[in-house]
Amino acid sequence: MEKHHIEVMLSEEKVDARIKELGEQISRDYAGKSVHLICILKGSVYFTCELAKRITVPVTMDFMQCSSYGGETKSSGIVKIVKDLDETIMDRNVIIIEDIIDSGRTLSHLKKLLAQRNPASLKICTLLDKPERRVVDVDVEYVGFQIEDKFVVGYGLDYDQQYRNLPYIGMVEFD
Numbered sequence: 778m779e780k781h782h783i784e785v786m787l788s789e790e791k792v793d794a795r796i797k798e799l800g801e802q803i804s805r806d807y808a809g810k811s812v813h814l815i816c817i818l819k820g821s822v823y824f825t826c827e828l829a830k831r832i833t834v835p836v837t838m839d840f841m842q843c844s845s846y847g848g849e850t851k852s853s854g855i856v857k858i859v860k861d862l863d864e865t866i867m868d869r870n871v872i873i874i875e876d877i878i879d880s881g882r883t884l885s886h887l888k889k890l891l892a893q894r895n896p897a898s899l900k901i902c903t904l905l906d907k908p909e910r911r912v913v914d915v916d917v918e919y920v921g922f923q924i925e926d927k928f929v930v931g932y933g934l935d936y937d938q939q940y941r942n943l944p945y946i947g948m949v950e951f952d
């Protein structure tokens with residue numbers, strides 16, 4: 778397997794501290810209620826688990842997987858549901874959890890789709906946001922870090938399925 782040099786962009790300590798803050802903020806915002814976290818596979822698995830540990834109101838979780846059509850049609854913005862949720866979200870306080878928002882196509886599509894299922898509320902939480910890359914506008918209530926337009930890995934983010942397990946956010950140095 779090819780190995781790359783990876784430069785640290787956000788250290789493990791920084792990421793963990795920010796996730797703790799987000800957990801505290803969500804716990805305050807949903808005081809007296811419960812939250813239903815929707816983890817978007819695969820990248821959000823690490824972030825969802827760490828965030829859930831920092832939320833003090835009752836938490837339930839479900840998983841969904843999407844894929845953008847690749848190649849020429851990627852810019853068409855068509856997002857395919859590879860795995861749908863197991864449970865209903867009707868009347869629940871839903872937070873979609875993402876590792877990164879880039880063009881905004883995935884989250885824009887998902888938010889519209891899930892809003893049709895009549896949740897009590899629907900918000901988005903992303904660990905990373907690359908605002909420079911946005912093509913489709915989408916309201917994101919909780920953002921861990923805004924980052925510049927660099928290809929990043931770690932904390933769930935991959936390069937060719939590698940590096941998801943890194944405990945920090947790093948930039949891949951391509952030769």
Ligand SMILES: O=P(O)(O)OC[C@H]1O[C@H](OP(=O)(O)OP(=O)(O)O)[C@H](O)[C@@H]1O
Nearest residue numbers: 818819820876877878879880881882883
């Ligand atoms: O804002 P967008 O341009 O739509 O891009 C963001 C999406 O791309 C990544 O997923 P990816 O398709 O790489 O899947 P993965 O999480 O399984 O790696 C990321 O996890 C978001 O879901």
Ligand SMILES: Nc1nc2[nH]cnc2c(=O)[nH]1
Nearest residue numbers: 879927928929934935936
């Ligand atoms: N792994 C990874 N996936 C992305 N999807 C959109 N931007 C990125 C990125 O910087 N890294």
